Amino acid sequence: MHIVVCIKQVPDSAQIRVHPVTNTIMRQGVPTIINPYDLFALEAALRLRDEHGGTVTVLTMGPPMAEDSLRKALTFGADRAVLLTDRFFAGSDTLATSFALAQAIAKIGETFGTPDIVFTGKQTIDGDTAQVGPGIAKRQKLLQLTYVSKIAELDLAARRIKVERRAEGGVQVLETRLPVLITMLEGTNEMRRGTMVDALRAARAEIVTWSAKDAGIEDVLKCGLRGSPTVVKRVFAPAARSDKAQMIEIQPATRDTADALVAAIFGGIAGIEGDLVELHQTL
Amino acid sequence: MTDKPVTPAAPAAGGSRAGMKKELPEHFKAYKGVWVFVEVERGVVHPVSFELLGEGRKLADQLGVDLAGVVLGPPGEGTKHAVAESFAYGADLVYLMEDALLTDYRNEPFSKGLTDLVNTYKPEILLLGATTLGRDLAGSVATTLLTGLTADCTELAVDADKSLAATRPTFGGSLLCTIYTLNFRPQMATIRPRVMKMPARVEKPVGRVVSHPLAMVEDDIVTKILAFVADRETNKVNLAYADIVVAGGLGLGAVENMQLVKNLAKALGAEYGCSRPIVQKGWMPAERQIGQTGKTIRPRLYIAAGISGAIQHRVGVEGADLIVAINTDKNAPIFDFAHVGLVTDAVRFLPALTEAFSRRLSPHNRDKLAG
Structure with a gap:
């Protein structure tokens, strides 16, 4: 069995700072991490491999330094890492990104064996779109299973997979045919620590590095800014509300402050006091 | 995109x-x-x-x-x-x-x-x-x-x-x-x-x-639906459509202080939630997260305790009728969009606020006030 896991190197969002004057992201010194949602996909893939045999290839598209994330994935136990990097990919939106990744997955198939399953995380923490997974599925004509909370059964001989999928108001139990694209829901497993053997292997491993051309992409007009139907016209910080907050500044806060706040709240929302009193009687 | x-x-x-x-x-x-x-x-x-x-x-x-x-x-x-x-x-x-x-x-x-x-x-x-x-x-x-x-x-x-x-x-x-x-x-x-x-x-x-x-x-159609397991009513978190929401952020400092948020929510018959870092720390489950990548809420009253108010949180709560923010940092961005701001330590203040609401809402006290 061959599984491809798409991961993305993202800035650690907890540490992103915005320059107060220019409204630009201050990237210097912001550590990068593997998109946390992707770790659930990677762990799910590793578990399937451990149970059914086969290999796990991790794939990322990004600048050369994205190699760090791939190496990290190897320390967790992935077997092979592919870095797709080219200046043609700069400025890709989700349509252009899924085009490039789909092409790379096709090339991975030709080179290392056709994948049975492609995994992605639910979404990234920097883009937050959840669109690249479905985009890859459609481009690669893979059946699409998003928000998967559990892989219930995999029957390689019969080429069938059964999963539980988070839906609105409940969980769907779905069965479909391989090959599939699965986007894995968060909190569904816990990433392993990785062994010393994997760590040593990861340090020495050769990262397969492909340009657009290497990945078999002939039409670079479908990549990067030019291949992106969406255009970002403006990046800005929201303005402060014009009616400034009514500030209560007392240190330390006392019982009177609490009473004053309750009074301010009841004065601020018509009818809420009566509703609360009514509710309180039923509690 | x-x-x-x-x-x-x-x-x-x-x-x-x-x-x-x-x-x-x-x-x-x-x-x-x-x-x-x-x-x-x-x-x-x-x-x-x-x-x-x-x-x-x-x-x-x-x-x-x-x-x-x-x-x-x-x-x-x-x-x-x-x-x-x-x-x-x-x-x-x-x-x-x-x-x-x-x-x-x-x-x-x-x-x-x-x-x-x-x-x-x-x-x-x-x-x-x-x-x-x-x-x-x-x-x-x-x-x-x-x-x-x-x-x-x-x-x-x-x-x-x-x-x-x-x-x-x-x-x-x-x-x-x-x-x-x-x-x-x-x-x-x-x-x-x-x-x-x-x-x-x-x-x-x-x-x-x-x-x-x-x-x-x-x-x-290749994919078949074998079953649908509806969420149990008791497990549902109705944050998005709640009338009153109380939420906690990193300013609360410790996992045990999440209880202060829950206590206030309980006194108000409200739903409770949290900011993104709280979920990342594992102090509350993901379905309690409020903000762009969590739930967007439009309650009549939103009380944010120890939440600094990053944009991704702001866009999730701006539809609230009244936003009350409690934070020790008077320059916290949450005061840019809150209606009522309280510069104080939420860990100490939340119990006082819970008590103040209970006092004001208890029928016994109301009778006295009326009398």
Whole structure:
């Protein structure tokens, strides 16, 4: 069995700072991490491999330094890492990104064996779109299973997979045919620590590095800014509300402050006091 | 969109077509009208669809075009109801695809059905709720149509040359950006539940319904639904539609202080939640997260304790009628959009506030006050 896991190197969002004057992201010194949602996909893939045999290839598209994330994935136990990097990919939106990744997955198939399953995380923490997974599925004509909370059964001989999928108001139990694209829901497993053997292997491993051309992409007009139907016209910080907050500044806060706040709240929302009193009687 | 490393703070270019000189390709000029995908699950319309019909109505009026609801479902009462409700919430017409294969959501028949409808009737704007269903469907349809899709928009507008300007948080929710799909149609966007206001429902007769068949049979569909396990009522977190919400952030300092948030919520009969870092620390489960990547809320009262108010949190709570913020840092961004700000240590203040509410609301004390 061959599984491809798409991961993305993202800035650690907890540490992103915005320059107060220019409204630009201050990237210097912001550590990068593997998109946390992707770790659930990677762990799910590793578990399937451990149970059914086969290999796990991790794939990322990004600048050369994205190699760090791939190496990290190897320390967790992935077997092979592919870095797709080219200046043609700069400025890709989700349509252009899924085009490039789909092409790379096709090339991975030709080179290392056709994948049975492609995994992605639910979404990234920097883009937050959840669109690249479905985009890859459609481009690669893979059946699409998003928000998967559990892989219930995999029957390689019969080429069938059964999963539980988070839906609105409940969980769907779905069965479909391989090959599939699965986007894995968060909190569904816990990433392993990785062994010393994997760590040593990861340090020495050769990262397969492909340009657009290497990945078999002939039409670079479908990549990067030019291949992106969406255009970002403006990046800005929201303005402060014009009616400034009514500030209560007392240190330390006392019982009177609490009473004053309750009074301010009841004065601020018509009818809420009566509703609360009514509710309180039923509690 | 915007999985892209854009250079931030590029000044907005003036002029038409969002500053681009390009003309819309000829074959896209026939694309007219605003569509809202009406999400129906087990016979019930997801409220986000009504919120989007309200927003779609404004866009359609500005463009001088029709607003259409798009209903895909099995023949029967639920689908009929969804059609009628689309009109009650502002649609001028409904595109209807009725087929037993559309009983429960599966990507294959729904993406084929919606793609066929778009290619046949050519809308200029297509809006979907950013639910698990809407996001699964929108990503497939946009890729097949090779058009732009902007995820989780917090604001939609029509600009001077009638393009859709879709604003959403970017860079992990630290800034906002406005995105256009200039040279492709339809312009697609998803919007999370509760981001847009629920419009008034106005009883109206069912208007024009355009029926279109699903060109598929069950054998064409590989994925089978074996079962549906509905969430237990007791497990449901009703944050998005709660009347009062109390939430805690990193300023509370320790996992045991989450209890202070729960105590206040309990005293108020409210729902409780938290900011993103709290979920990342594992102090509360993901379904309690409030903000762009969690739940968007529109309560009458929102009390934020120890939350600094990053943009990704702000866009999730701005619809609240009254925002009360408690934070030790008087320069915290949350005071830019709170209505009442309290500069103090929430860990010490929350118990006092809980007590103050209880005191004021207890029947015993009220009798005394009245007497």
